[in-house]
Structure formats: C-alpha cells, structure tokens
Amino acid sequence: MSVKLEISLYQTHLDLIDEVVGSGTHGTTREDVLRNTVLEHAAYLLSGGTPHDPAPWNNINIQRPKYGESKFEQILQPGEGKAIPLLRGEVLHMTQLVGGQCIDFNGYNLHDHKEWLDCGFNRQRGLVTGPGTVVWSGSPRGRPMYVILGASESLDQYYQGHRCNGIILEREYGFAHHSSCQDAFAESIREYNLTEDDVHDSYKLWMNTYLDDKGRRIYAWNRAQEGDFVDLLSVFDTLSVPVCCPAELNACNNYDPHPVKIEVMEATPATLELVDLVEKEWGQLKMQREPQDFKIKDILGERELTQNSDYQPEFLPTSEKHSLTVEISEEDQTVLGGLVREGNYAPTEATAMLVAFIRWYDRNRMKRRYMRLDFQD
C-alpha cells in the first residue's frame, strides 16, 4: 500500500531536484528523483558510508611548474619576521636550517590590505593540507591566494588556532614582554604601516598540533628536519609575512627554536600559467566581491563607531518555501523509517526524504567542495 508524504521544502531544494530531473539519471519527475536518490543513498549507507561523507576531492592534475632564480633571501632568527612583497607567480621558498621549527605565516593583498589570508575560510569545509593545497583569502573576497607548490613530507600544517602571544605567556607563566609570533608579526608589518590589530590568525607551517576528542590542544613533536622546505606560490600580488616562532615552552619548536631561511623565487612563464589556471578554475564567482561591489567603499578612518542615521537594512532575500507531495511505496517507507531511526535525518519520514536527497546530492553532485592541485613532476 502506498502512502502520500507532504514535504515542506525551499525553492533551492526544488532547484536541485529539478537539476537532477533535467539530467535524466534518476527519473523524469521530482517524485522519481526523490525516491531513486533516497534508495541509492540508503544503499550507500548500508555499504559502509556515513550521512556526513563529503563530495570527493576536486583534483586538477598538472605538471609542477619550475620557478625562477632567487631574487631575495634572508635568515629569520626565532622571534623575527619579514614582510615581503610576493608578486603574482613568485614563490616563497622557506627552508629549515636546523629543523624542528614552526613558521607562522600571514598574508595580505599588496594593493588592498583589507583582503587577507583567512584561516577560518580555509578550514570551513575541513582541512586541506600538503602540496597542491589552494590557500584562500576570506569572505567576501574569497579568492585563491597561494598554492602550496611543494613541501617536504614533514610539513604538518595547523590553521585551527591563533598565534602565540604575550597575553597567554603572561597569564600562564608570568612572562610579560616575552617574544611571541603576535609581536613578531606586528613588528614586521609595521614596515608597511599596518598596526598590531592588523595581525591575523596564523597559517602555521610545521606545527604538529591537533585537538583531541576531549577538545584538548595537543602539541606533538615537530617533525621538520634540516633542509626541509615549503614553497608557496602567490596567485596575486601579496604582502607575505613569515615569522620564525620563538616559543620555547612547548613542542611547537621542540622546546628549542632555530632559524629558518626565506627566499623569493622569480616568476616564470610556467608559474604564471598555473596562476592563470587557478584563477580561471576557482576565481570567477559572482560572490567573490571587491570594494567596488560594496555598498560602503571607503575604509572607516576613526576608531569610534557611530550610527548612520540614513541606514535602511537591505538584507538579501531568503529562499521561498513550498510543499511537494510524494507518493511512496511500503519499501520506501521502510527505508525512510530506518533513516529516521538513524538520528541524522529529521524526526519525520517526509523531511528525512528531503534530507537524504540533499545528502545524496552533496556526495554526488556538489560542484566544487574540496579543491586541490595534483602535481606531477
């Protein structure tokens, strides 16, 4: 005996269902698509999948480009950093002189410091690490900013934290005015008239740190060896700021920080070609907005916040709500009952059907979720 389900859903949900209807792969009506994708999703769960499995990697296979000659080099001692203009197609080549050393990293658009490397944006869909990683600036710009062109196997990245700072050192140990990454960043970007407040969350290279299942922050031993390196390719003109972390009170630098060498390698036709490809692939979205798209284009010049008396809110509209009736068989009902009991598919069969469809869509049809380049040498 069949049953009718009344599904409450949004226009965006209908658009996704209609897209699948249009492709013809799972039936020719909305009802068919819902029924068929839900059965496929349930079969996927039975074969060992989970409700939360994301879309597979969006990989681009490409030859690793050769970069040019060194045009600048400097050795950074622990507690020192350097703000370096790293132009489109240039590569920042950073090397361990002794090993066991964490490099903290900040980056800004050289022509607009309000656009910067946003660790939160980079971890929004999970962590992407290692060679081939595309490193992004934050919303509303949200553009590819760097590519990790290559790195030694020991490169453990950590961008779920903040950066070592004087507050923590004073609070926990009583050491005020002790060197820290915050202060090293601030002192480095002062060369370009940026303030201490302009330091942002650090994109850490060689920091073997994680949160355990109780939420505790674990500092594992730094695996970097002498001569290990990481290469960051700049996708647009940046002010790039590597800092040699001075922490000696945890395993961040194995309790004994050491210097690192930083070099800027010149752009080549091959690195510029890669940058063009990255921008073409991931840099052409309508919502990658720039100041000319903003309602307020000027940067606030004062510290005090005052209300704009002419302000009228103009929020973007949300998706319209609809309802859809779907006739399901007893077999469909058994499957949906199982999904309801699973606990991650809503308490009603009608909503569980929609949720299962969206989870199927995420896994099978989502356009660009996890993205990286797959380099061949």
Ligand SMILES: [Zn+2]
């Ligand atoms: Zn540090």
